[in-house]
Amino acid sequence: MEMSGANALVEALRREKTQVVFGLPGGVIMPVYDVFYKMKDLPPELAIRNILVRHEQSAAHMADGYARASGRVGVCMSTSGPGATNLVTGIATAFMDSSPIIAITGQVARPFIGKDAFQETDIIGVVTSVTKYAFQPRKASEIPQMVKAAFRIATTRRPGPVVIDIPKDVQQEMGVVEFTDQPVPRRYGPLPDPEPGTVGRMVDALAKAKTPLIIAGGGVRIAEASRELVALAELLMCPVATSLMGKGCIPEDHPLSIGVMGMHGPSETNRIVSSADVLLIVGSRLSDRTTGNIDKFCPNSQILHVDTDKAEIAKNKTPTISLVSDARKALKALHTGLVKRLAREPKSHWFQKAKNDIDLCDLQKDGPYLSAVHAIRLLRKLLPREAIVTTEVGQNQMWSAVHFQAYGPRQFITSGGLGTMGFGFPAALGAKVACPETPVVDIAGDGSFAMTENAMATSIEEQIPVTVVVLNNRMLGMVAQWHRLFYGRRYCGVELGRSPCFPKLAEAYGAVGVAVQDYKELSEAVKSALANEVTTVIDVPISPEEDATPMLAPGAGLEEAVIA
Amino acid sequence: MISPQEEVIIDVLVDHKPGVLCTVSNLFRRRGFNISNVAIGTSEKDRVARMTLTMRGGEKEAVQLVRHLENLVDVIKAEIVDAGKAVVRELALVKIAPKPEDRLQIMSFVDVYRAKIVHLSDDSIIVEASGDSDKIDAFIELSRNFGLKEVARTGITALSREQKSTESEGNDVGW
Numbered sequence: 185m186e187m188s189g190a191n192a193l194v195e196a197l198r199r200e201k202t203q204v205v206f207g208l209p210g211g212v213i214m215p216v217y218d219v220f221y222k223m224k225d226l227p228p229e230l231a232i233r234n235i236l237v238r239h240e241q242s243a244a245h246m247a248d249g250y251a252r253a254s255g256r257v258g259v260c261m262s263t264s265g266p267g268a269t270n271l272v273t274g275i276a277t278a279f280m281d282s283s284p285i286i287a288i289t290g291q292v293a294r295p296f297i298g299k300d301a302f303q304e305t306d307i308i309g310v311v312t313s314v315t316k317y318a319f320q321p322r323k324a325s326e327i328p329q330m331v332k333a334a335f336r337i338a339t340t341r342r343p344g345p346v347v348i349d350i351p352k353d354v355q356q357e358m359g360v361v362e363f364t365d366q367p368v369p370r371r372y373g374p375l376p377d378p379e380p381g382t383v384g385r386m387v388d389a390l391a392k393a394k395t396p397l398i399i400a401g402g403g404v405r406i407a408e409a410s411r412e413l414v415a416l417a418e419l420l421m422c423p424v425a426t427s428l429m430g431k432g433c434i435p436e437d438h439p440l441s442i443g444v445m446g447m448h449g450p451s452e453t454n455r456i457v458s459s460a461d462v463l464l465i466v467g468s469r470l471s472d473r474t475t476g477n478i479d480k481f482c483p484n485s486q487i488l489h490v491d492t493d494k495a496e497i498a499k500n501k502t503p504t505i506s507l508v509s510d511a512r513k514a515l516k517a518l519h520t521g522l523v524k525r526l527a528r529e530p531k532s533h534w535f536q537k538a539k540n541d542i543d544l545c546d547l548q549k550d551g552p553y554l555s556a557v558h559a560i561r562l563l564r565k566l567l568p569r570e571a572i573v574t575t576e577v578g579q580n581q582m583w584s585a586v587h588f589q590a591y592g593p594r595q596f597i598t599s600g601g602l603g604t605m606g607f608g609f610p611a612a613l614g615a616k617v618a619c620p621e622t623p624v625v626d627i628a629g630d631g632s633f634a635m636t637e638n639a640m641a642t643s644i645e646e647q648i649p650v651t652v653v654v655l656n657n658r659m660l661g662m663v664a665q666w667h668r669l670f671y672g673r674r675y676c677g678v679e680l681g682r683s684p685c686f687p688k689l690a691e692a693y694g695a696v697g698v699a700v701q702d703y704k705e706l707s708e709a710v711k712s713a714l715a716n717e718v719t720t721v722i723d724v725p726i727s728p729e730e731d732a733t734p735m736l737a738p739g740a741g742l743e744e745a746v747i748a
Numbered sequence: 749m750i751s752p753q754e755e756v757i758i759d760v761l762v763d764h765k766p767g768v769l770c771t772v773s774n775l776f777r778r779r780g781f782n783i784s785n786v787a788i789g790t791s792e793k794d795r796v797a798r799m800t801l802t803m804r805g806g807e808k809e810a811v812q813l814v815r816h817l818e819n820l821v822d823v824i825k826a827e828i829v830d831a832g833k834a835v836v837r838e839l840a841l842v843k844i845a846p847k848p849e850d851r852l853q854i855m856s857f858v859d860v861y862r863a864k865i866v867h868l869s870d871d872s873i874i875v876e877a878s879g880d881s882d883k884i885d886a887f888i889e890l891s892r893n894f895g896l897k898e899v900a901r902t903g904i905t906a907l908s909r910e911q912k913s914t915e916s917e918g919n920d921v922g923w
Contacts, residue, residue, distance in 0.1 A: 312774050498812065
């Protein structure tokens, strides 16, 4: 059928079941927005919702939050040049955490490409290192198959971002386009089933293990393998530690969950990991933040590594046995193999979990400040089990990782790999769009929130209510903590001061702003925020001296002395 | 077992399309692989190009590079070439401006190296030499004594003598 490139794009997106696009228009993406305009009269189930951001970085983070909360592809859109480069931080964030997003950028018209035309940036060149793939259709007729391929690449094997860069005249030109819903046989397809011989050897190692342990990474969440993970852990009676990205893959109040391991993990958790004789690592790339000093990481343990990305095998740590497989299929196969083996010789519980209780009934303030740790634990008590929490980056993130128990795999959303400050708030909005019935809370620091707070305008205008809890120490807290620990308190460039007043800022946007003075007020503020129909910003004064502990010094191994 | 500093040859088949060389070379740069040679050209199939990479760094790193390469959507397959079971060649064009009295001697050592004189004028000679890299290196060293002017080398290309690895599967593009 004959249609314009812009129409072909939107129709192709709709065929991929895209319901929402986060973006901000500009010169060379206007033909696509013109198609959105014409969708206004369509019933909502047929139209694509177009959410206007105030900065393109937020569009990419929203698409990412949407993807992480729902498991579906998040789509963001911008014009060429600065619009496209503003997306890059968000694209890189999604890349590091294997999140499937598609970024559609306008490009200058074909005759201008390479001529340094107004707002021309070679965005494909810019994003090559932080995308799985980047397309540039040169004819309208190429668009449908490229969109189909983009969705396929973004979601196949290890997910990640894909860019589609469309010259303006390709959006405008009429072309004969064909849509097919048939999957085309392509080389870049799903992985084959786990290799039975390797599974057998892993089963054997796990069956013989005295003190087995599972490390679950983000791959478990991506593969929707939480049930299989818990089933295998229960069969082995073994503890499950997670990386930051795997947090919530096993409900953290499960007796076998020992929480998030690594640089800021509880020392008890790291100690249990270090005493395992057989480590089954599923869907984790064993980043330096997870393992501590890799040369000192479990030197005497057998390492069984399962990952969907073969380039992760032996990248950081050489395993005893490796299996390139989807996490869910692998966990299922291991379970099936072990059921037979362990029926005769069941496993027993071998570890002592640290007590994780703090009495929250009668919290008292220490001076003018609340404790971030207590505030986060109180927040957990106040939120329903299914609530989704996002975090910013820094102390707020590490406090949340340790003290906010996550009960489900898509309920703790954080920028782990790239560590992008300003991620949490727009990601919370994206998550809320994906799950409108679920309460969504961004646990923020004052430094991070300031980076993307203008997304409040989107949250108000588009009616996407979330709660932001700003743990406000008027500092770039994690950097200040490093100054205290490793730089002799020589604070440089970390003191943010009293500006802005976040509650007043929230009010300026039309959101609700609350400054709380004690835990009782915090409780009330959170309760009313959950009932509010607009976004609520709760300012929680915390001490600039409160550290995110425990902490391994950089270069230390998991078992070494921690800074407590 | 390949020693850590030994050169490893990797045979890569890629979709023959714009940008693919950039994507592949970007991978070396980004992940810090030490590539000493890249040769790229067409293959037996229209839409498939063959790249021959030479990297320094030993087997473990080469295996890692192969895995990263195979993750690229445009890469059809990548594998380490067993140099003992492959034909490995490089071609060089060597321009020499000899003194008149040396011309005869040059012709004789060109013969010894089974090279060819492909251009001859009053003041210069261009020799085409092919073979493994050591032979090319030696030829160039020798030419220095006779007025070496310019060298152009293609980089190493290789084909396994075994049947299986020379075939590129299908004409299907990656995506």
